[in-house]
Amino acid sequence: MPNPARPVIRAVPHPDPLNPLGITIACPLCDAARDWPLLNIRAHVFVRCRCAHEWHEPDLTRDYFDQHFTDPENEWDDFNTAMRALAFDGLLAGVMWN
Template structure:
């Protein structure tokens, strides 16, 4: 993990997407139906991954899926500004607690 300083951040390579990881501790119900993880049944404690126009939902059990009912605007509602960045996806997921180790854990 590196401390985030916009001045020091290199531009992504052509074709390399920037992924915004936005924690969402509450339930998600974009269609009026609460989203649940197909693998473990979790109903909250998500990480929203915004990749270009797509939003993926990641559970603490490490199950991840594209959620077409969520938009970039949904991520923007909970996004403030970047405070850190990682060199690779797996390190980011481990650092944020979404690598499967904390499956079933929730915080109030």
């Protein structure tokens, strides 16, 4: 059961490499290996790259997030508000920056 005292979505910058299981996480598109915005959405942790690729990272658990990122930069109580704030609501889907 979700704990109503906790925000639904938390975001935190992480400038250093991440290797929660001893394997450094890298972007599958551009091979970047550091400088992540991390998103904790409910029980899942997502990584977003500067190249705008994002993915669910199963090596990063909610527990890991809680242990290492105790002071998130942004928090939202409402899923839809967070998605709009993060431009994850589909508004920019398919937009190409030339």
